Amino acid sequence: MSKIRGTSARAALFTLPLVVAGVLGTTAAPAGATPRPGAPLTCRGEGVDPNALVRAGTETVIHAPLSTIWKLQTDVEGWPSWQAPVETVERLDHGPLRKGSAFRWTTPIPPNPATPATSLEITSTVKQLKHNSCIRWSGPAIGEGLRIDGVHVWNFTKVKGGVLVRTEETHTGDQVEADVPTATKILSDGLKGWMADLKTTAEARAGHRPH
Template sequence: MSPVSRPRVLAVSLAVAGVLASTAPVAQAAHHGEPPRCGGHGVDANARIHYASDVVIKAPLSTVWKLQTDVERWPSWQPPVLTAERLDSGRLAKGSRFRWTTPVPATPTTPATTLGITSTVQELRRHDCVLWSGPAVGEGLRIDEGVHLWTFRKVRGGVHVHTEETWTGAQVEADVPTATAALGAGLEAWLRDLTSAAEARHTPQP
């Protein structure tokens, strides 16, 4: 895929699409040089809906990685994820598939619904990165494909987490600003939940 050049900000995170009604734009993190990749692959460079963000989590890399890749337990620390199930067995790996659901409130152009998301892992490097993609379908709302990248890097005091996602599909592309604003808010919420869960596990008990 060719590098993403001056991507547009905003869209709804497939994992936290419950914030779809958000209207306030969220600032996109700036990146320089080559765009992030996992095994040479990244988000859809041609997508009109794109958002990226970063955070440093004060917890061990193993803790952050476990939370993010144990998808069946997402509902235990991500309130917007109603259900999550693996469609295969074993450790999450390239080719693994999982299905999850999240409620989506009404917007001026789409009805309130519950999205069913079927994701396939396209690339995974243990304790380094993971890339998955798939459609999200609800009554009156469809995202043809969401592509979601996560990268993890040890830094002083914790783990630098980068995430970005793109969406494609006629329905969401009909109102790019609304979709992008929601995606931005959704990804920021996911990062907050991941940070809270990881740092809570890492905090020594008195």
């Protein structure tokens, strides 16, 4: 689920998870190149739900080593330390994040026309992963009167001066599909917040000073 700042929530799941998360797949651009606008993200050939009505994505260049960015994103138990919207994270397996890994996490979500404010419990399972390149996870997010099924892809590509990080996520479910524009905005805001936190944290750890 994506995270949303302030009263917004991180509905970006899967990333849905959970991706965490969101990373790079077969559509990765060459180093220094700009990816084709609208090109779907994949990890090991698999992407988000092509039939989902609710979808969003974002990208940025992070001025930090790829190893730093990858560790932040895949150390899911550490998410609450740098992402305020993530309240708790519990790994359901052990060791490095890999295909088949699962984790359960919680995040608040604001009220909307279809459901009241609630806390989402998201269970994310990693479906595809390529070290330092891409990750794809999926799973359900469940709250009071709300169920969202999400698929989240993250891509990481080295470029001049840093790493191009791209993410795309889709949500399906009766509640989000009842108001696609609102659900899309919540998802988009969450992904942008997640990306901003990842960039800020990774660059701080790398000692980068923003211009």
